[in-house]
Amino acid sequence: MLYINCPHCGLRSQNEFAYGGDATVKRPELNKEISDQEWDNFVYLRKSPRGKHLELWHHISGCRQWIKVERDTSTHEIFKTYKANEAIE
Amino acid sequence: MSQDFRLDNVGMVNREKKISFKFNGKKYFGFEGDTIASALIANGVHLVGRSFKYHRPRGFFGVGVDEPYAILQLDRNNERDPNIRATEQEIFEGLEVKSVNCWPSVNFDIGAINNFLKMFFPAGFYYKTFMWPPSFWYKIYEPFIRMAAGFGEASIKHDKERYEHKYEYCDLLITGSGPSGLASAYAAAKNGARVILAEDKPRFGGSLLTSDVNIGNQTGVEWTEKIIAELKSMPNVTVKNRSQVFGYYDHNMLVMSERISDHLPKTQKYLPKQRLWYIRANEVLISSGSIERPLVFGNNDTPGVMLSSAAKEYMKVYGVLVGKKPLIFTNNDSGYETAIEFKKNGVNPIILDTRSNPSSDIITEAKNLNIEIKFSYVVVAAKGYKKVKSADIAKISDDKKELFNIENIKCDCICVSGFWTPSIHLASQSGNKSKFNEKIDAFVPDKSKQQENTIGSANGIFTLEETIKDAFDKGFDVSNKITEKNNKVSVPTVVEKKSTDHDKFWCVPLPKGKSYKRFLDFQNDVAVSDIELALREGFRSIEHVKRYTTLGMATDQGKTSNLNGLQLVSDIENKVVPQVGHTTFRPPYTPVSIGAIVGREVGKHSKPTRKSPMHSWHEKNNAVFVDAGVWLRPRYYKQGNEGLFEASKREAKNVRQNVGVCDVTTLGKIDVKGPDAAEFLNRVYTNAWLKLPVGKARYGVMLREDGIVMDDGTTTRISENHYHMTTTTAQAANVLSHLEYYLQLVWPELNVNVVSTTEQWAGAAIAGPNSRKLLMKLFSNLDVSNEGLPFMGYKEADLFGVPAKIYRISFSGELAYEINVESDNGYFMWEKIMEVGQEFQIQPYGTEALSTLRIEMGHVAGSELDGRTIPYDASLEGLVSKKKDFIGKRSLNRSAFTSTDREKLVGLVPIDKTTSIPEGSYIVKDPKAKLPNPKLGHVSASCWSVEYDNPFSLAIIKDGKNMIGQKLFAMSPLKNKTIPVEIVSSHYVDPEGKRVRS
Numbered sequence A: 001m002l003y004i005n006c007p008h009c010g011l012r013s014q015n016e017f018a019y020g021g022d023a024t025v026k027r028p029e030l031n032k033e034i035s036d037q038e039w040d041n042f043v044y045l046r047k048s049p050r051g052k053h054l055e056l057w058h059h060i061s062g063c064r065q066w067i068k069v070e071r072d073t074s075t076h077e078i079f080k081t082y083k084a085n086e087a088i089e
Numbered sequence B: 001m002s003q004d005f006r007l008d009n010v011g012m013v014n015r016e017k018k019i020s021f022k023f024n025g026k027k028y029f030g031f032e033g034d035t036i037a038s039a040l041i042a043n044g045v046h047l048v049g050r051s052f053k054y055h056r057p058r059g060f061f062g063v064g065v066d067e068p069y070a071i072l073q074l075d076r077n078n079e080r081d082p083n084i085r086a087t088e089q090e091i092f093e094g095l096e097v098k099s100v101n102c103w104p105s106v107n108f109d110i111g112a113i114n115n116f117l118k119m120f121f122p123a124g125f126y127y128k129t130f131m132w133p134p135s136f137w138y139k140i141y142e143p144f145i146r147m148a149a150g151f152g153e154a155s156i157k158h159d160k161e162r163y164e165h166k167y168e169y170c171d172l173l174i175t176g177s178g179p180s181g182l183a184s185a186y187a188a189a190k191n192g193a194r195v196i197l198a199e200d201k202p203r204f205g206g207s208l209l210t211s212d213v214n215i216g217n218q219t220g221v222e223w224t225e226k227i228i229a230e231l232k233s234m235p236n237v238t239v240k241n242r243s244q245v246f247g248y249y250d251h252n253m254l255v256m257s258e259r260i261s262d263h264l265p266k267t268q269k270y271l272p273k274q275r276l277w278y279i280r281a282n283e284v285l286i287s288s289g290s291i292e293r294p295l296v297f298g299n300n301d302t303p304g305v306m307l308s309s310a311a312k313e314y315m316k317v318y319g320v321l322v323g324k325k326p327l328i329f330t331n332n333d334s335g336y337e338t339a340i341e342f343k344k345n346g347v348n349p350i351i352l353d354t355r356s357n358p359s360s361d362i363i364t365e366a367k368n369l370n371i372e373i374k375f376s377y378v379v380v381a382a383k384g385y386k387k388v389k390s391a392d393i394a395k396i397s398d399d400k401k402e403l404f405n406i407e408n409i410k411c412d413c414i415c416v417s418g419f420w421t422p423s424i425h426l427a428s429q430s431g432n433k434s435k436f437n438e439k440i441d442a443f444v445p446d447k448s449k450q451q452e453n454t455i456g457s458a459n460g461i462f463t464l465e466e467t468i469k470d471a472f473d474k475g476f477d478v479s480n481k482i483t484e485k486n487n488k489v490s491v492p493t494v495v496e497k498k499s500t501d502h503d504k505f506w507c508v509p510l511p512k513g514k515s516y517k518r519f520l521d522f523q524n525d526v527a528v529s530d531i532e533l534a535l536r537e538g539f540r541s542i543e544h545v546k547r548y549t550t551l552g553m554a555t556d557q558g559k560t561s562n563l564n565g566l567q568l569v570s571d572i573e574n575k576v577v578p579q580v581g582h583t584t585f586r587p588p589y590t591p592v593s594i595g596a597i598v599g600r601e602v603g604k605h606s607k608p609t610r611k612s613p614m615h616s617w618h619e620k621n622n623a624v625f626v627d628a629g630v631w632l633r634p635r636y637y638k639q640g641n642e643g644l645f646e647a648s649k650r651e652a653k654n655v656r657q658n659v660g661v662c663d664v665t666t667l668g669k670i671d672v673k674g675p676d677a678a679e680f681l682n683r684v685y686t687n688a689w690l691k692l693p694v695g696k697a698r699y700g701v702m703l704r705e706d707g708i709v710m711d712d713g714t715t716t717r718i719s720e721n722h723y724h725m726t727t728t729t730a731q732a733a734n735v736l737s738h739l740e741y742y743l744q745l746v747w748p749e750l751n752v753n754v755v756s757t758t759e760q761w762a763g764a765a766i767a768g769p770n771s772r773k774l775l776m777k778l779f780s781n782l783d784v785s786n787e788g789l790p791f792m793g794y795k796e797a798d799l800f801g802v803p804a805k806i807y808r809i810s811f812s813g814e815l816a817y818e819i820n821v822e823s824d825n826g827y828f829m830w831e832k833i834m835e836v837g838q839e840f841q842i843q844p845y846g847t848e849a850l851s852t853l854r855i856e857m858g859h860v861a862g863s864e865l866d867g868r869t870i871p872y873d874a875s876l877e878g879l880v881s882k883k884k885d886f887i888g889k890r891s892l893n894r895s896a897f898t899s900t901d902r903e904k905l906v907g908l909v910p911i912d913k914t915t916s917i918p919e920g921s922y923i924v925k926d927p928k929a930k931l932p933n934p935k936l937g938h939v940s941a942s943c944w945s946v947e948y949d950n951p952f953s954l955a956i957i958k959d960g961k962n963m964i965g966q967k968l969f970a971m972s973p974l975k976n977k978t979i980p981v982e983i984v985s986s987h988y989v990d991p992e993g994k995r996v997r998s
């Protein structure tokens, strides 16, 4: 079970969190004309890297904040955690 | 039966307390502190089971977790417990155990015929034998395998015992209380660290209980007692026996199973049977020791052949002789320690040493005690069927290939030692890649992956002096990283006998003309010949060899078999062991009971139960409840002999004719507040929200980004910047997460907050033509006329002194209102509604009537919004704004979503107007068409229309809107029904929606 450092609450066990997918995906702006391809990439296409991955976690049984977690997908090492809109180093 | 093999005045069992127990129905005696194994051996019993594949007789091989043979089934308080290791289970008064894997009895086992058919059971026999013909599977192969397989029967009764889970945090977890565990725990505890010391056996001390050593002028046992007593007295230390750390997971989370009551005749009140500890440790020191390796020779699975360290432990800890004419077969000095112990207890052992001319302190001591030693000697084969009676022994050439002078000598046990294998399981589970240590011919942990270090013999350190010094250092180092107290205790002096190198030899060659089975894996009956066959058949990867032969795949996880298997593979392949590599170690290290894993989450505790504030009223009025997620909701209220069908019909009819009341507390409720709330809702919902006036409600649909409907519900503008959103019961939690996602991550510039208020409000829906009249009496000061409170209107009012919110919304399609009060007032509200409603023929209605009402109105719910429908499929196109953008809008342009043959919502009526259509039925054109019959759609929901008194269903059908009027067939292969149906509009009742506006 992972041990995730919520930037709002501190170190908490994984069972307080829900996984939220790739944190680098950016939603296209509203009302913007975009191609089918761009939209499909946003909705469906996700990378599945081995190694460092910036991902979203939702502290659902805690502060209910969405946070960003930089994690190694093969070793599960967590390098850093960020608030939702904190700048990523 | 007397304990013929019990020594006087030796061992640690409590001679004052005699304990009786039953094995296979026969009564035996042992002493408090005995395991089943030690007590049976004391009584001269060695035959305890049959092997897995060939049903060969099985005795005892080890003395702890490594035991591959002695697996029994236990009866305790009328509960059955399978897969009990006799070497670990302590006896208690009244204990009953029996053998498994044998029928009809352990002495006469029909399956043993497999032993004579063994040419048919080579490696991979499951894959080869049970393949053809397919029809044999069901009737012949499967029953055969089921009869033959398994280590006991699980009880099918509810387990009445209690199991608990505990979460714990510490600076340092130490997994084993042998010399390294004790030393490091002491050093770390004295340096102020919070320490947990776990020992899987009942007694602390590990190898110190059986070795002839001296630490700080004390014997190993005395030193252990002193250290444990001091650790127990320290507030920063938790010391646990009978506790196995069996799994090492991510981020230094380890799981330990504590056997609290397994050794007691009855679980004491307030005590659980077992407790599972989830331990988050800053640092871990793995001190799980090492397991003696067997030597491989003919019939080496015969009862009476066992590890020499086990024989020594049976003597020193339990005061039990495993035999009175022992043969010690060893490739290293450890066998001598066992021989010396036999000699001290008046038994004359013979040592066969594979080495030609070793010399060390221990060998000298054995010689001085006049123990017979044969150098360059091996056991060729054990003789005897149910117990060792003699052994064929031989001199072996220096290159270990030729056997000379084969002779038979009498013996009643063969104690083998093939050197030691470090238990690297936990380190390996932590992600630590192991490395091969040539000096000890075994794998040891390599670089740490997590915050873990391995100490003592688990790390391949086999001298006590080095072990103690290293463990004191490690205990101090890892604790000082945390406490920074620099409190270092001094290392005691250690006196031990020096030993010399082991012989790199494990497998005795077969003499010419003999085909003895030489076993590697004792639990899964994997012999040398099986590995040879697998390699001949082309298996190369050790992972493949393992799966093909089942080497190391049994419940003992190959604790005694893995390395010998690797040695054999590398010998045949002309490789060295590290080239072959080892298979992956996975948790659990030892079997864990399902009860312990589940803990308290059984029966009603398996999930939370949510009840509305009106629950007790429903109970008093004969409600029959149904699970709606974790909520309990009334399905119908039973009157007299009514069943579900009659009751729900009566309730629905009463809503259409008079008035009904339904508990809608379970609906998800979310407060949406802030200056940008309207803009936010406008982006979340598919329809327009910017112009909704205060005091008005609106129905809305929200999509996922992929265009699929996520949820629907009404949202009401309570004040300028405050909206009250409702969601379906099932989606409440997901919708809240969804809203938080967009507010926190996508549009943080919007000034809006959301919070769940589901628990804050109790809700009652009042529906039916009489509902306005009822409302007038409930809220006498309020204008509830169609003008005063129009459809989709909202009012706050006083309900007999209780503040209430009234929403004029309708799910039933009737004139209807939803009243919300604070949860604490829910029961009061409900009683008032029932009391005042009496003169209007009010009746409560449950979820079944609610479904009927919404189905015949064509209102969609979860069975239509099933994660595949877009708004156009569910007749919701009127709600999709063309002008503004919203979540998921762009996806609606996808060609798959705009194609004309998409499945759309319609109604179905059976042609005969009497046969109900099963939900899930397929819609087809021709019921007799060849399979696979092209499917046009499916039935999503069915009811008995109370308006027309005939069955009615909703269905989702290809190009449904253009199919109205057509006659098709609903087929339910499950119910074996084919029903002619007519497609009609989904709005079966009041298609113009007059009633809700009346």
Ligand SMILES: [Zn+2]
Pocket: A006, A007, A008, A009, A010, A059, A062, A063, A064, A065
């Ligand atoms: Zn948090």
